[in-house]
Amino acid sequence: MGDNLHSIWLKDALVFLFAAGVLVPLLRMARVPSVLGFLLAGLALGPFGMGALAESWPWLGHLAFSDPEAAKPFAELGVLFLLFLLGLELSFEKLWMLRRLVFGAGTFQAVASVAAIAIVLVFAGLDGHAAVAVGLALALSSTAIVMQTLTEEKRATGPVGRSALAVLLFQDMLVAPILILIGFLAPGRDEGLFSALLEALIQGGIAVAVILLFGRFVLRDAFGLAARAGGRDFLMGLTLLTIVGGAVLTASAGLSLALGAFLAGLLLGETEFKHQAEVDLEPFKGLLLGLFFMTVGIGLDLATMLAGLPVVLAGLAALLALKALVAVAACRAFGVRPAHALETAFLLAPAGEFAFVVVATAASGGILDAATATTVTGVAGLSMLASPLMARLGRKLADRFEEAAGADVDPATFPDLTGHVVIAGFGRVGRTIAHMLDAEAADIVALERDAAVVSRERAAGRKVYLGDAARPEILSHAGAAGASMFIVTVDNAHDAAAMVRAVRQMRPDAPVLARARDAEHARELHAAGADFVIPDAVEAGLQLAARALSEFGYASEVLGDRIAAERNAAYGRADAA
Incomplete structure (x- = not known):
């Protein structure tokens, strides 16, 4: 055996x-x-x-x-690592700034989503208790899918990431109340609901208080002791203990595992051991989180879904539309910018893995019959499969909305401008280039898709405008016809190549300089039409090599020749490949 x-x-x-x-x-x-x-x-x-x-x-x-069930404990660990690392990136100050979104937009989204779904189902002929149970199952979203999608795009701590995280944190607090409500919806359970919810609230509060007290008075000293005793392996063990311990505490109080891991990360992020924990956990997080997503896919029974496909697809469309509308209203009601609210809504519209738990509980309690449970599970599963696609669609619509809303900045004053430099992307690299060009009194027009960056730089007197440099009409308004040079600084490979192609189609004669992530990206940009490409990875390697040779005692002139030769060779390989 x-x-x-x-x-x-x-x-x-x-x-x-x-x-x-x-x-x-x-x-x-x-x-x-x-x-x-x-x-x-x-x-x-x-x-x-x-x-x-x-x-x-x-x-x-x-x-x-x-045996898919055997992998689930390891899969859950991936989710814990994700939330822990998100906690490390935040701080209590930032979290406190999100309190209106957590308790305001979070409450609005959860309550309104449950009500909207239940009302639609009652009109469709479902029993009232069953309709509420389905609403409770589908109202919540998947923290793991939403935050990992944003993490991959390096936007988890941006405006959309903060809005989504705030709502998701509140949803994590609803795990115990929802399961309690499901229990009381079962036939013959009409008494004691208030006392059960109050007990869950007290237990959850105690668990959170224990985690916060441990973090404030024990965590730093414990990590310091582990570091002095021998280093990385002990620190790794203590990090895992902190994550799993925090998760177990919140789970034992009826809250979600993920909430405990998030709080643990928030506390460790206040210490000097934050970066070590990030480096140690990152490789494991990716693999284990992948295992989590695979366990979700393993549980989807497509054959059963196909048997009732018309009903499942109708339910899927209704779910995504209802939750998206509610989430937009919730975010806008608490001050989120329209474009950010729209993108957040598309991220939160699909159901989460908690739906399977609620449906199973409701079915075992006699609230849902087998056919309804199967249909709801199918809707939840397909919506989770659609989550990454919904995220992409939401981002595209938000970008278009920002461009339309940004018409008041009117870059149309520049079509006749000549001799200026157009910079596509005004992040750190774009600002550094602009600062250097300022010394030569160069005229600069920048295009940026982040509205917050645009507002800040315009307040500082920069000619920065909201728009996607991959769109010819935006380039035309920025004076592409008379520009002396184009510089593309965005780090997204697909977006950068699209921008280079758009510029090259409009101005075959103009120099196009671009920033690449690596040699492969550099080759793609050269193929798109860029004249000169700087790969970040190559330049970082050359700078480190220069420092290493300097430590070996090489003279500055010899060092300069060696680095220049290697730079020419590296760029030559990128061009030739």
């Missing part, structure tokens, strides 16, 4: 590593987001994919998970 279990574990581990190391990277090459890639991989390699086909073709059983 033990040997058989051991062989199942080994086989499932190989299946997961094959998915993570081969299948998902292949999907990424096809521009499929990694979150969706892991979800699809779980769907394909689970019992409803390869596992079902193995009955007819036994050899396919070697490519399917044999």
